[in-house]
Amino acid sequence: MIFNSIAFLVFFVVVTTAYYVLPYRWRWPLLLAASCYFYMAFVPVYILILAFTIVVDYAAGHLIERSQGATRKRWLIASIVANVGVLAIFKYYGFLTENIEALVHGTGWTDYKIPELGIILPIGLSFHTFQSLSYTIEVYYGRQKAERHIGIFSLYVMFYPQLVAGPIERPGNLLRQLHLSFDFHAPTVASGLRLMAWGFFKKLMIADRVAVMVDHVFNSPEQHSGPAMILASFFFAVQIYCDFSGYSDIALGAARCLGIDLMRNFRTPYYSANVSEFWKRWHISLSSWFRDYVYIPLGGNRVVKWRWYYNLMITFLLSGLWHGAAWTYIIWGGLHGFYLIFAIVSERWRGKLGGLLGLGRVPGINHAVQVLTTFVLVDFAWIFFRANSVQDAFHIVGNLFTGLGGFFTTDALTFWSPLLGVGKGEMYLALFSIAVMELVQRIDLRQGAVMWVGARPAWQRWALYTGLVGTIIFFGSYYNTTQFIYFQF
Incomplete structure (x- = not known):
């Protein structure tokens, strides 16, 4: 079920x-x-x-x-x-x-x-x-x-x-x-239902829509050029976030309807300024499990440098293996271990480079560069996570920058859509849904989405709820739905 x-x-x-x-x-x-x-x-x-x-x-x-x-x-x-x-x-x-x-x-x-x-x-x-x-x-x-x-x-x-x-x-x-007794509390149940609806939106309106584009490229990478691979890699980052965080929202919402609060598993991870921060905001329950029961018992960072690097790499290799019995997952984990070790080793000269470029004087731009760099690194590692084999992954990596002509045309969607095996309508729907999610996440970061919605007049709140549920029902029944990615782990 x-x-x-x-x-x-x-x-x-x-x-x-x-x-x-x-x-x-x-x-x-x-x-x-x-x-x-x-x-x-x-x-x-x-x-x-x-x-x-x-x-x-x-x-x-x-x-x-x-x-x-x-x-x-x-x-x-x-x-x-x-x-x-x-x-x-x-x-x-x-x-x-x-x-x-x-x-x-x-x-x-x-x-x-x-x-x-x-x-x-x-x-x-x-x-x-x-x-x-x-x-x-x-x-x-x-x-x-x-x-x-x-x-x-x-x-x-x-x-x-x-x-x-x-x-x-x-x-x-x-x-x-589980030992406590909970009386029915309408606001708590309503909060759980809202969270479930938001999870269904991310799953049905975004993850399942972009999955068609991702599968089109990753299931036959030899038939595609760089632009399709770049787009598919980007959309997979969107897919796996919306798929998994959507599941987590539904799980948290269903539990909240029973009066039980589960731990939050995601905190807008793609806004992270470095890979270390990413792992404090992505799949928090797993990353904290490995931190508490593997990394710290190994000695954490309270050891000599080489042992610290060893502890990091072992932890992330095991994290990759936890996800799946395949070399693609192990390489994915190893890449994240490498990112963290490289960040430690290069901290001093990266600070000097930032000073030479004057990034410290423009913190907004500096932060944006850090977030973009982190996303690119994470997205690159996702290629190995999604690829059907190590050979496919290296084929994609080796051809990312081939055939880029037309990629940045004025009518980009006309160029992009056929590459991903969808029409412009499907592409517009996916991009619009992603934009809605980003808007909600920004509101949530600034003042809390629940507080923002709660401050609206009743008719606006119900219009939002009705629109959200209606959209989920319509598109969820019109398009094919898929199993959650993390069910296989």
């Missing part, structure tokens, strides 16, 4: 209504049953993987809390091994065997073959695995008490709004709230 479906909307209305009708003691069973139903709508048997994760980490949490000294660490390691083992089997087995076979075949043993498991990747496996792991790690460090109620703990691992694509919650936030 995907968010952008009629089935989900019916499911959401029924569950939310029943949640407030039922007494408090029946709410967690309702949400747990609803979450099981939601997940089993994909591949029913994979609910057993979630059950395994829940049992292992529930037991590990109690064993860690009751143990002393080295025994505590052994139980934590057992939890980590069990969870990573599930990932290794269901997500990375094919990738590992493929690369082992390639190495062996390189020695001349061409008949060597490792048996295939033929497993379909469970939806959201990396998300709920990391969320469950955060619990045992927090218990180990003494920041979280072991949860006594196995039903509430099960709900923590598989709370349906964020089960398949995050945000990756921590027990200190979500687990605590």
Whole structure:
């Protein structure tokens, strides 16, 4: 069951209504049953993987809390091994065997073959695995008490709004709230519905529209020249942001309708002035997970320089691998690690260069240059993230600047549209929707979009709501919709 479906909307209305009708003691069973139903709508048997994760980490949490000294660490390691083992089997087995076979075949043993498991990747496996792991790690460090109620703990691992694509919650936030009782509060529910509508707008009006253009180029890069590749790379940056942040908005909104506040996962990341800032504003729940549980335990920046660089690179390579079992994702992570290391190494001479150019005297221009440079670097790395293979990625990179004639013509849309396999109408719609999103984001940055809307007269607010919902319904039903990108992770 995907968010952008009629089935989900019916499911959401029924569950939310029943949640407030039922007494408090029946709410967690309702949400747990609803979450099981939601997940089993994909591949029913994979609910057993979630059950395994829940049992292992529930037991590990109690064993860690009751143990002393080295025994505590052994139980934590057992939890980590069990969870990573599930990932290794269901997500990375094919990738590992493929690369082992390639190495062996390189020695001349061409008949060597490792048996295939033929497993379909469970939806959201990396998300709920990391969320469950955060619990045992927090218990180990003494920041979280072991949860006594196995039903509430099960709900923590598989709370349906964020089960398949995050945000990756921590027990200190979500687990605590699952013990609370919430009365129906109309403004809170209305706020959740607005956030869901905004998420649907980003998904249906932007992500799904530009996906057609992106797929047209990235699925056959050898048939396209530089202008198409540049445009497709730009539109993929838009697509993945609107797709993933749109999902997060729907998840946060659905949870808010139940009185639960999930962590915010995005803060206008493409306005970042450097790559380090980008990772404080993009997929915040994952970047903070790797920071707290990988980067800092490795020593963070409290070590000698070479070890600092090593810690950064390992963290981002693992982040790339978390996203997918392919070299394209690993290279993407490695690029971000390289960006951060280069920023540290070059900090002094970049400061001198900025002084020579006089950028410090015009802070507005200086900031704009930094934001643009950061976006270009991030967008370049997205090429590897989206490409179907490493070969395709390098083909695109090697041909970005070929055939640029006509790219900057006065009638650019007439030139651009055929390159991306769409008509001018589709291009206008996509660009208009992006402009609307940018306007809302700028309002949100300056005074808060919710406060701005709340300050409008009632008729203006309802006109906005009606227009937004009507647009979503019309274009969502008229055009084909796609699954959320991050469901595959």
